[in-house]
Structures are given as C-alpha cells and as structure tokens.
Amino acid sequence: MTGSGTTLDDYTDRYAQRVRGMTASEIRALFAVASRPEVVSLAGGAPYVSALPLDAVGEMLGRLALDHGATTLQYGIGQGTLELRERICEVMALSGIDGDLGASPEDVVVTVGGQQALDLVARLFLDPGDVVIAEGPTYVGALGAFQAAQAEVVHVAMDDDGLIPEALEAAITQVAAAGKRAKFLYTIPTYQNPAGVTLSEPRRERVLEICERAGLLVVEDDPYGQLGFEGDAPAPLRARRRDGVFYLSTFSKTFAPGFRVGWVLAPHAVREKLVIASEAQILCPSAYAQAAVTAYLTSMPWREQLKSYREIYRDRRDALLDSLTQLMPEGSHWTRPAGGLFVWATLPDGLDAKAMVPRALSARVAYVPGTGFYADGDGTANLRLNFSFSAPDRIREGVRRLASVVEQELSMRSVFGAVHRGGAPDDPVTLLDVAEAGPPPQPESGR
C-alpha cells in the first residue's frame, strides 16, 4: 500500500479503525492540472448543465425565496418534503416503478445526491467484514461508501450484456465457501458507470432469481436510466419486484448536480431506519434544493430538457466513438454505450493507464484510470472516458491527444520492453473527488 507514512500526524493513534487506508491519491494532485482550460477533460462525470435554460431556471430559483422563503430557507423533515417525494414517484412511474409495485411517497427518502443514498444503505446493512457483490468495474463512490463501512467488495465480471449471471452465481458460492456473509448485490444495470454497458432484458430476470435464491438483497443504482440514446432501456429491476430491491437514483444527471438531490425507494420495513440514519448524518436535506427540484418538475418542461440532454450526449458519444475508431492504435478496444455518460476503454497489452496519467496531462488530455473502479487492483489497462461534458470538437481533439500518448507508450514499450507501472493501486475512495466531482469544470468555449 502506497501512502503518506512519513507525514507528521499527531492524530494517527486516535483515529477510528475505519480511517486506516484513507490516504489521498497522488493522482488527485495531478488532477489539479486537469481543471486548466487548455486540458481536454474526458475525466469527471459532469453533465452539461449549460444546456439548461438558465434564465428560466434563475427566475424559478429566485421566486422560491421571494414567494416561499419561510419554508424554503428553513429546516425541513429528515425524510424530505412530501411534495418532492410525490414528484419522485411520478418520475419512477415512467420507468414502471409504480403504485402497483408498492412504490409510494411514504417509502421514499430524499438524500444528498445518490452518494448519500449509497452511504445510508451501507450504514444500515454493512458490518466490518461483510461482503458486497458488485460489478467489476463499478462506481468509485460506491466503493468509497462500502469501504467506509469496512466491507469487502467481491467483483463480478460483465460483458456487453452487462453482469454475467454465471459469474454472479460463482461469486455467491465463493463468498459462502469462504464463510463470509454477502449482504447485497450492488448493481448499476443501465448504462453502467464506468463500463457503459446495460444488463440485457433476459438477464434481468435471471439476476433477480439468483439473488432471491441466495437470499441476497439487491441495491439498484439507476442514475442514468433516462439517458438512453437508442430507445428506452429495459425496465429497472425494481419495476419487476415489489420487495428485496432498494432503488437509488438522483436528479444530478436529469436536472443538475449542483443541488445534490437524490433518493432511495426502500422496502417499507426499512424506510424508517433510513430516515433515522440520515438524520444522524445531515439532520435533513436542503429545503431550498428540494423546492428547486420540485419546482423544476412541476413548472418546467423537464421531459423536453431530458430529450435535449439525450440528443447532446448522443452526438458527443458518437464523436467519441468515431474518433476512437479512427485514431486509437491497434490493440485498444472500448465499449459502445447505448446511453449514459461513459465509455470504458482498454489499452493495448502491457500498457498501464495510471502510469500514463502524467504523460496524458502533459499532452493536455485527462481521463480516469481504471484501477479506481475496482476494489482489488484490477483495471490497470483501463480508462474511463466521459462524453457528457465536452463539446464534440473538444472530444475529438482529446482523443487525438490521447491516441498520440498511447502511440508513444507503445513505441517506448517496443524500445525499452515493459513500460513503467505505477505502484499498488490507490485506495479507491481517494479517487472520488477526481472521478465524479472534479476537476472543477471550466466553461466550454466550443459548445
């Protein structure tokens, strides 16, 4: 384990157990560079919020204080406002999660983005040493939350149809054989982050059956489900089961991440405990942010906006895929997402995506190396490429730069043999800032 072992830290012997291993990534420092305007960032998971009608949104936000300040500027209740929970149920009903399946405002808990939803589920179910089964690769923030609960993550491989059911069965068997307890399957079935693949229709039922048979809860994370470019995605897992599935989502990708509003639809018996856990953590979600999302869903043409996000992202995905095809050296390959924000690429044999980061940044292109998306050090040959934030021309320029860095790595390899590899993988949680929130996005000149 790399780390800052020599740092003066008077507090070391006072920390809780769960703090061990919380070390900052050296990559984080590198990424300070990535926020410079001359760098094309294919890192981050930022939606293109400049596509929002900012004048109308601004007008709406101003009125929330002017007309309703006594409530929007005040404390609220821990579960979140009933108004927003009702709107959330309407949103979920669009993908088939409706009242017939027991989805009700009473069982929705509003959270600080999807991240707090994950953290609450982790707090509720994970004791130190418990196992979470998750796709490999998976969302870096989920790894952070599971690690904070001192749980162990066992990865299950995916192919172009998503999670492989046989691999899931094998993982469950392996965990049981090791005498450990798997508490839930954590899955992003639709337009997966970072892999960009989608669990196929026939596999959805299979996965649910496997989990039921094994007595495994399912934590379904669905931030991207409404961002499909080629028709609707298969219905969420929660739309197929009344019980046993936690459904997590967020308005960060369908509206804007700046308000930090997400939610959990929890099994009824669990919902109250989620609220109590959330209160201990944040007291209550922001009344103003909740009012903003409620007003957006009530008074603005949000489905039109979603359509506009989809069109913008489809163009950008196409720009990314086309230029990867044109420019990347032989031996590289990548996924072809039907929605969402990310492409998962694999470098030619023997190249190390993390070791390559400094060279890429020198060449003014940023990406997130693959190791951050695994709990076990896998992913050295991988990189995650974001296509939601940068304009198509910038994306093409970014791929041009990236391809030339990869070419250089390949020629170094042919001259010197194996190229330098970085040390052991960083603790995944330390990549969180880089991979999702940062680097702070710069205004795009290209649009």
Next chain:
Amino acid sequence: MTGSGTTLDDYTDRYAQRVRGMTASEIRALFAVASRPEVVSLAGGAPYVSALPLDAVGEMLGRLALDHGATTLQYGIGQGTLELRERICEVMALSGIDGDLGASPEDVVVTVGGQQALDLVARLFLDPGDVVIAEGPTYVGALGAFQAAQAEVVHVAMDDDGLIPEALEAAITQVAAAGKRAKFLYTIPTYQNPAGVTLSEPRRERVLEICERAGLLVVEDDPYGQLGFEGDAPAPLRARRRDGVFYLSTFSKTFAPGFRVGWVLAPHAVREKLVIASEAQILCPSAYAQAAVTAYLTSMPWREQLKSYREIYRDRRDALLDSLTQLMPEGSHWTRPAGGLFVWATLPDGLDAKAMVPRALSARVAYVPGTGFYADGDGTANLRLNFSFSAPDRIREGVRRLASVVEQELSMRSVFGAVHRGGAPDDPVTLLDVAEAGPPPQPESGR
C-alpha cells in the same frame, strides 16, 4: 427499551450492528400535531428566516443560476469552494480565530450543516465502545451522530457558568478507571443547546488545560456564538489554541438553515481525512448552496442582518422569561440565556416532561422533553423551550398554556400521588427530527 418489537421486518437479521436501537420515538408521531397552526411551538430550533430581506435574497439566488449556472449547478470539489472557505475564515476571524492561530481556508471543510460536521468527526475518531465526554444535557443531533458510531457518551454537569471543570476532571478519571478510552470532549461553550448557558471566561482556559493534560481532543460546536444579546460572548476555545481543537459551525442560525451549509476547521493533519470521509458520504457539498452563502456574505449586509436577528431574539427571549416568571407554578425554574435560541426549564418535583407532552399538545403548546438531550435517561423533569421562531405574543400565549398544563399536573399529583411516567427514555437520535428540524414551521400570523 420501548420500541416496535412486533413490527414485521424481514430485514431485521440483515442489519448492521449499529442499527440496533434505532427505533422511532412515539413522540415523533405526536409531534405531527405540533405543526398545526393552532399549536404554539416552543419546540424545534428554527431561526426566524422571515426576518431576511426575501426580495433581495430571491434576486441574489436567481442571479446565481443566470450568471454562473455553469458552475453553481454543477458538481464541486469535496472540500467545498475556495471562495466560501475564504469567507468562512473572515467570519471566524471576527471571533478571534484568525491566521495567527493557524486558521486557513486550506483547513476548512464545508459540510451539510453542522450535523454532517459532527458526523464526520465521529466517523474519524470513534470506534465502537469509545467514549465521548459531553455536557449534560447536550445537542440531540450530536448524540445521534455519536450513537451511530456506537460510542458511549459520558455527561458532565453544568451550572450557570457552563461546564463544571471539576466535574470534567471527575468524568475523565472515571472513564480511565473503567478502562475505556475517551476520544474527545464535545462542547457547545456559548449559548449552549439546550441549556442556554455559557462557559465563563475563566473556565475556558481551565477546560482547555484539563483536556490537554488528559490528552483529550476538543470538539467545539459554535452555531450560536454570534447571537449574543448582551455584548460579545467570550472568545471561542479555538481562538485560544492552535491545535487540539476542532471548531464546528454553521450558517443555519446566522443566515438560513434551508441551504444546509456548515463547516469544520480541522487541525491540518486531519483535514485531508475529513475530506475523504465526506466524499464517501455525500461526494461534495451543493455548489449552489455554497454559492448562495458566498454571495450572501459578499454582497449583502449580513452583519446588519445578524444585528436584526439578535434584536428579534432578545425581545422574544424577554417575552419568554417574563411570562415564565409571571405564570409558572412554584417549584419550576429555568436558565436565563444571554444569547442563542433556547431556555432550559425544570418542572416542579415529581413531574415528568415527556409524559406531559400529550397533555401539552392537547392544550395546543409544544416543547421538547429533556430526556432527548441525555444519553442516559436523565432529564425527565426538563423541557427545552425555543424562543427564536415564534413572535412575542405567541410565546406568551404558549407559556400561558404550558403553565396551565403544569398546574393541572400538580393538582393531579396532589390527588393521585405520583403522576404517570412514560416508559424508558427513547433512543435520543429518534428525537432529532422533532427537536431540530421539525415540526415544519407554520407562517406566524402574529408578527
């Protein structure tokens, strides 16, 4: 332990250890009643946000999206924006926590209100079974955060000059003698919640010395320090020490709670771990909320507003104290806060404040019973009365109703002997919603 032992809950055997004891209070249900307009609420900890210039605030909030939407609606970094952290340092410098004492934007972590600040400190330092020393009574939300970390709270008594140093020394000795490890002193030295008392000038140095000698960190929670009615409060503990003190505060009482913006000023060595822990929990604080607070501190006369809050609250405190003096039956007593939001009252001998809640609500007055502010079941004779939210006339009417309920309890006692007591105290965290965030405030007709 009272609780919902007979509830059908398929998930019971899957929960993490830390979930045990998370049961909802029966009081919470009662308090749904307290949000009705006919009830005078002396419960809650809501500031009087209607005193804000809502037109100017609304205008400011609208512009944040219109002029800066590309950043305010976007993700930010886990630590919080540099702009806000710089303003926070200016705010702290007003109470003597300045650069000479090592206070720098680099060591500030922006949080989701003061509650997340508490929870982060708890996560960083508390293993199951560790001890926190805290005033008795203390902030119910702190108890919730410490309990979620499975820590034990040992209370230290206060008098009118705040925490009693000798009692602190005794508590430290007692914890050590029990072979347990106290990790920190949690204290609200100024205008304490719920007691309303302030740690005197001479005691501040004493308390710091005792903690230093015992190798105990200090977690200083200071949400109310700028809300003094009788001149400035004694300087915070952090203004007297460079190291060993975590300083926590929030804009919930000085601006508005609806944005959920608080902060920790942490010792340098610890700050990075706080950021990593916060990222695992919420990814990043709301960019929009941070921009709102930054704009408020930059472009609006916030010190004038603070003066206005102080004047309003002083009038309301006076209304509360005067009517308590005039109306409460003999044998009751209460504190006389020089600032903040709360008065702590004690009922005549033998009365039980929690058992009295249903009768008080029938008489259309609400308060928070004292047991919620103790980890150990103490506080049965106590109630916390809030004076920040309701207008003076409403406060007087509330005390009139409260006094008559107490009179009735006393006459019941003289007829039937000891009055009915409730069951064992509820788990403190379950009172959080009631005590701080809820019941949802109603517009005041009286003002």
